Amino acid sequence: MGFCNSCGQPIIKEDYGTNKDGSLNPDYCKDCFQDGEFTEPDITLQEMIVRKTKEMMEKNPDLAETQATGITAMFIPGLKRWNPEFQDDYKTL
Incomplete structure (x- = not known):
C-alpha cells in the first residue's frame, strides 16, 4: 500500500488513478487523477x-x-503534486 501523491490518502491498486493512455498510475488515487489530469x-x-x-x-x-x-501541514507539502522537485514528473504522464 502506498499514498496518493496529491491528497495523501492510503491507496491500493484498486484506488489508482489513470494516465492518458488508460494505464494505472500508482502515484495518484482515482479521486485526484484521471485520464492523465488532476x-x-x-x-x-x-x-x-x-x-x-x-x-x-x-x-x-x-x-x-x-x-x-499539524499532521496534514507536515505531510501533504512533501507529496509529488505539491513539491517543486517533482513538478515535471506529472506533466509527462
Whole structure:
C-alpha cells in the first residue's frame, strides 16, 4: 500500500488513478487523477490541507484540530503534486 501523491490518502491498486493512455498510475488515487489530469487542477495546497484535515477529524473524532492540521501541514507539502522537485514528473504522464 502506498499514498496518493496529491491528497495523501492510503491507496491500493484498486484506488489508482489513470494516465492518458488508460494505464494505472500508482502515484495518484482515482479521486485526484484521471485520464492523465488532476480532477481538481485549481485546488491549492492550502485547500487540500484544510480538506484532508476535516476528513481526518471526521474519521478520528478525538483528534484535536491542531493535531490534525499539524499532521496534514507536515505531510501533504512533501507529496509529488505539491513539491517543486517533482513538478515535471506529472506533466509527462
